[in-house]
Amino acid sequence: MDHLFEKVAYLKGLADGLNIKESSKEGKLLMSFIDTLEDFADAIVELSDEQNDLSEYVEALDEDLMDVEDEIFEEDEDEDYDDEDIDFAEVECPYCSEEIYVDEDLLDGEDELEVECPKCHRTITVMEEEHYHDGCCGHHHDEYDDEIDQED
Template structure:
């Protein structure tokens, strides 16, 4: 029996009992009976809307299956588009492997201080670009400047016996006189012997 028919049957029973709707109990029973009838109508309407929605979803699902079949059907050569995509993906993976095997060096950007990864190509070019701030700066391996270091002044590391601070002095400073510790100010005693 449908919900509307059940609600109508209950209302008929209430009416058949001859309940006096002027009493409190009678008013409540009549109001509940009317409410059941209204609820049955609303539920039936919602049920119809839900059935229509399911039908539309099924129609859309069928259309989607047809579209997928059209998109993925085989080419004239007999090779599917999926196979072509896989070949392209393999080529991309091979390129990624080449990039991953290339050595990179971490360098701090002189402008913003962020870490920049420098490749061999960047080192060959002598400059790198910071992805964070966009500044282009010079790069070189530490060993690249050895020839320049040979032409520059000779430097010595000296440790202060009083405070233990290690300082770097050029040979000319040491030969000119007794340098002092930049930390505690005590004179540093040592001899520079020429080889």
Template sequence: MGEIKQKISYLKGVVEGVGIKDDTNEGKVLNAILDILDQIAAELEDISERQDEMDEYISAIDEDLADIEDEIYDYADEYDDEDDDDTNYIEIECPNCHEVVYIDTDVFEDDEEDVICPNCHQPIYEYEGDEEDGEDSDE
């Protein structure tokens, strides 16, 4: 910005050096143009300062956001790791309603209970009893 102000000052010196008087039509026009150029240079300097402040502010916000993202993603990764260790799901299409459902594999460990669809509430997997002996556990 200093360069623009220097050039405007130089132009003012040239106008004075050439001998253009303020009371002539040409002098009035040139001085009005130089005054406008001074105002434009001052506004540009102000905008540049504000832009620098905004850049610093945005950088600080970006750093804060990066810290927050790291915290959230670290927490999510920890949660996912814990979840993966404790629970496993399988994807099954219900033979009754044909919806894809996710069933905790622990449900299949209890061989004496039916697996029920959470959508249609019909059995996806039915307990058949002890087929080797031909006996049913209900008998």
């Protein structure tokens, strides 16, 4: 930023070297321009200093936030999440054949559970390791499959 002050000083030197009188109209105008340029240079230096201070402050906040995130997520990482602890019932959507996985714990104590197919968005009624669906054929698929197996 020193280069701005050097340029303003150079312009002042040129004005002095040209023997421009500050009492003349042109001299007043030229000196007003130079004074204004000097004010601009001061403002730019001040803004630059404030911007540097803010950058340092933001960096400090970022480091503090990283420490907080590390502390929070470290707790999550310490907890034992084992996918093998969760049992899923696999259900096939009768409408679009999408395989849907339902947490078996949700089925415990429930006669039936209604879930929405993520692919076709139709409602499927799920019963422990069996499923019904509304409006398609009206029968229980596992029983129907057992009846077909017995007929064969």
